[in-house]
Structures are given as C-alpha cells and as structure tokens.
Amino acid sequence: MARTQGSHSGITGPRVREAALHLFAQHGYAAVSMRKIAAEVGVQAGALYNYTPDKQTLLFDLMRTHMEELLAAWDACSPAGGTARDALEAFTRFHIRFNTRRADAVFVSYMELRNLEPENFNIIEGLRRDYETEAETILRRGVAEGGFAVAEPRIAAMALIALLTGVNTWFRERGRLSLAEVEAVYWDMVRRMVANQG
Amino acid sequence: MARTQGSHSGITGPRVREAALHLFAQHGYAAVSMRKIAAEVGVQAGALYNYTPDKQTLLFDLMRTHMEELLAAWDACSPAGGTARDALEAFTRFHIRFNTRRADAVFVSYMELRNLEPENFNIIEGLRRDYETEAETILRRGVAEGGFAVAEPRIAAMALIALLTGVNTWFRERGRLSLAEVEAVYWDMVRRMVANQG
DNA sequence: GTCTATAATGGGATAGAC
DNA sequence: GTCTATCCCATTATAGAC
Numbered sequence: 001m002a003r004t005q006g007s008h009s010g011i012t013g014p015r016v017r018e019a020a021l022h023l024f025a026q027h028g029y030a031a032v033s034m035r036k037i038a039a040e041v042g043v044q045a046g047a048l049y050n051y052t053p054d055k056q057t058l059l060f061d062l063m064r065t066h067m068e069e070l071l072a073a074w075d076a077c078s079p080a081g082g083t084a085r086d087a088l089e090a091f092t093r094f095h096i097r098f099n100t101r102r103a104d105a106v107f108v109s110y111m112e113l114r115n116l117e118p119e120n121f122n123i124i125e126g127l128r129r130d131y132e133t134e135a136e137t138i139l140r141r142g143v144a145e146g147g148f149a150v151a152e153p154r155i156a157a158m159a160l161i162a163l164l165t166g167v168n169t170w171f172r173e174r175g176r177l178s179l180a181e182v183e184a185v186y187w188d189m190v191r192r193m194v195a196n197q198g
Numbered sequence: 199m200a201r202t203q204g205s206h207s208g209i210t211g212p213r214v215r216e217a218a219l220h221l222f223a224q225h226g227y228a229a230v231s232m233r234k235i236a237a238e239v240g241v242q243a244g245a246l247y248n249y250t251p252d253k254q255t256l257l258f259d260l261m262r263t264h265m266e267e268l269l270a271a272w273d274a275c276s277p278a279g280g281t282a283r284d285a286l287e288a289f290t291r292f293h294i295r296f297n298t299r300r301a302d303a304v305f306v307s308y309m310e311l312r313n314l315e316p317e318n319f320n321i322i323e324g325l326r327r328d329y330e331t332e333a334e335t336i337l338r339r340g341v342a343e344g345g346f347a348v349a350e351p352r353i354a355a356m357a358l359i360a361l362l363t364g365v366n367t368w369f370r371e372r373g374r375l376s377l378a379e380v381e382a383v384y385w386d387m388v389r390r391m392v393a394n395q396g
Numbered sequence: 397g398t399c400t401a402t403a404a405t406g407g408g409a410t411a412g413a414c
Numbered sequence: 415g416t417c418t419a420t421c422c423c424a425t426t427a428t429a430g431a432c
C-alpha cells in the first residue's frame with residue numbers, strides 16, 4: 001500500500017475513485033475516513049483534495065458515474081427491433097451481467113442515497129427513475145402487443161429490478177452456476193412472471 | 199425533545215431502542231452518534247450506557263430482535279395444513295405485511311450487516327438463512343406436489359424474498375394502493391413465477 | 397437513573413514547503 | 415502533485431456527583 005513520495009504517476013485520480021468505491025462498499029461512506037482512502041491509494045490525506053473538492057462530492061461523482069454508465073450501457077445494448085418479449089429478455093440478461101460485474105458501485109449507489117445532500121440525491125434519484133422507466137416501457141409495450149399480462153406496469157418494473165438486483169447478494173464468480181446459467185434461471189422466472197398464460 | 203432532569207419514567211430503555219432504530223435507518227449506523235440518539239430520547243449521552251454496554255451491542259440487539267420476531271411471526275402465521283400453493287400465498291402476504299410495517303428494522307437489518315463485528319454478523323446471517331430456508335422448503339414441497347416448476351429452489355427462494363422486500367422501496371401507507379391491493383398484485387406475480395404452466 | 401465533565405482518539409479540511 | 419503540520423471540532427466511553 002505504501003508509496004514513495006511524489007510518484008507523479010498521472011493516474012492517482014482514478015485510483016482515488018477506485019479506492020473510495022471499494023471502501024465505501026465495504027464499510028459505508030460515513031465509516032470511511034479520507035485518511036483511510038489516502039492510505040489505500042498510498043498518499044497522504046491532503047493529496048486527495050487535488051482530485052475532489054470534498055468527501056461528499058467524491059461520493060456523488062461515484063454514484064452519478066455509475067448511474068450514467070448503467071443507462072448508457074443499456075442504451076447501447078437494448079434491441080432496436082423485435083417484440084417486447086425480446087426486449088425483456090435483453091433487459092433481464094443485461095441487468096444481471098452489468099450489475100454483477102460492478103457489485104461495489106451497485107451497492108454504494110443504493111446504500112448511500114441517504115448520505116447524499118438533497119440536491120445530489122435528487123439527481124441520482126432522477127437517473128434511477130429513468131432506468132425504472134426503461135423497464136416499465138417494455139412491460140407496457142408487452143401488454144399492448146398482447147404477450148404480457150401485467151396489472152401494474154410501474155410496480156412490476158420495480159419488482160423486476162428488485163428481483164434481478166437480488167442476484168448481487170449471493171452470486172459469486174466461480175460459484176456453482178456460471179453467469180450465463182444464472183441469466184437463464186432468472187429469465188425463466190421473469191418470463192413466467194409477466195406471461196399472458198399463467 | 200428536551201426532557202427534564204431525572205424523569206425516572208421507567209421506559210427509557212425502549213425509547214433508546216426506538217430512537218436508535220429510527221436514526222440508524224435514516225442516516226446509517228456510522229453517521230449517528232450516541233449524542234444524537236440521546237438528544238432524540240431527551241437525555242444526555244452518558245445516560246445511554248445504562249441501557250447498552252456500547253453502540254455496537256445496541257445495533258446488534260436491534261437486528262437480532264428484528265430477525266427473531268420475523269421468524270416467530272412467520273411461525274405463528276404459517277398454515278399448518280394445505281398445499282404448497284397455500285403456504286406460498288401465506289408467505290407472500292406475510293412477508294409484505296410484516297416488512298412494510300417495520301420498514302426501519304428491515305432497512306437496518308440489511309444495510310448495517312457490514313457494521314457488525316464478525317461474531318454478531320454470523321448470528322444475524324444464520325437467522326437470515328433460516329428465513330430463506332422457510333421459503334425454500336415451500337418451493338421444494340410445491341415441486342414435489344407437482345404444482346410448481348422451480349429449477350433452483352434455493353435461488354428462487356432468494357429471488358422471491360428480494361422481490362417481496364422490494365415493496366419497501368416504494369410503498370407508502372395512504373398511497374394509491376392499499377396494502378391488501380399490493381399483496382394481491384405481488385401474489386399474482388409470485389404465483390405465475392413458480393407455476394407449472396408457463 | 398441522570399447529570400456534568402473529561403479523557404483519549406480520530407474526523408474533514410487547509411496552509412505552505414518542496 | 416504530494417508532503418508535513420495543524421486547526422478546530424466531533425466521537426465513544428468513563429468517572430463521580432447527586
């Protein structure tokens with residue numbers, strides 16, 4: 001962990017964000033001091049303030065970056081044509097894949113909402129709602145097309161996201177099931193959950 | 199909030215636990231000081247140590263009490279006879295009802311796991327696994343009876359619990375839907391999710 | 397059972413040398 | 415860009431009066 005003085009490596013900024021994300025996920029924002037982040041990076045605490053104006057902004061930037069990357073990745077991955085059923089399968093597999101690969105950021109972006117100042121909270125909440133609306137739109141389209149039976153699309157969208165995000169609480173790479181197998185198990189559950197023929 | 203000196207009310211203990219639970223849920227364990235808990239109760243910080251040996255034990259007792267009450271309430275509520283389908287409906291409705299009425303305790307018992315010392319963590323994790331096993335057992339019975347099609351009962355149990363606990367992120371009493379309506383919407387989703395006819 | 401006072405430690409953030 | 419040193423304040427927990 002210890003580093004020599006004045007490394008001038010030019011990559012301290014990313015290293016600060018990585019260390020903060022990992023420590024916030026492990027111990028919680030309030031429990032992690034700037035000194036501990038600095039120690040993880042291998043600098044003194046004062047040096048961190050070259051990369052963030054304060055601790056709150058560091059947290060907010062981590063969360064905003066995560067949410068924006070989530071939305072951008074889904075935008076790049078969502079199928080252009082196809083049925084709502086195709087879109088829902090793509091969403092299910094995308095959500096599991098993206099979130100299991102970024103478990104720390106997912107955890108922080110949910111758990112530390114309460115430690116955001118009101119203005120920052122509203123921005124993150126808006127991005128979260130945008131993502132929920134992506135799922136809701138797919139469900140509404142499926143109802144319109146006739147393949148889905150969903151009484152409450154907004155609630156079903158939040159239920160779907162809660163279901164899928166739950167994978168993060170137990171999934172481990174090198175576990176019994178591969179990511180592809182987990183995707184298949186969950187898509188099977190999701191498919192039934194919204195299907196017209198119950 | 200301010201109280202006169204030496205109230206001797208005899209109910210300070212429960213008030214300390216209530217205040218701690220509420221503040222931990224709102225701001226997080228690490229962000230809440232003993233002074234803030236004391237101020238909420240209306241005593242000085244030193245007085246809290248008549249009711250808990252330290253802050254960690256206060257957190258642990260809140261979490262253990264919640265988990266034990268959850269298991270006891272389900273034990274009292276789970277149907278003795280009936281099919282696995284009946285049991286699953288009872289579990290679904292029970293979980294939503296119990297957890298929405300104790301949102302603070304649910305939140306703390308999940309979010310503050312990382313702030314428990316290892317020994318305390320293991321105890322809470324054990325209770326959580328006991329609860330998951332209740333759901334898993336119902337699903338396995340349903341498969342044996344032939345009514346359910348569940349490829350991975352343990353994973354499906356965790357998926358079910360994640361789905362149902364997600365209600366807490368959006369449900370508000372006096373919202374558009376009553377608790378009974380929410381239960382019905384979720385039971386409809388759960389029923390389809392495990393049903394043999396997809 | 398609660399208060400006041402305090403010990404011992406650690407917190408976020410800044411100043412100025414290099 | 416990083417270091418050292420420091421300011422000022424908050425933290426948990428304890429001691430002893432009442």
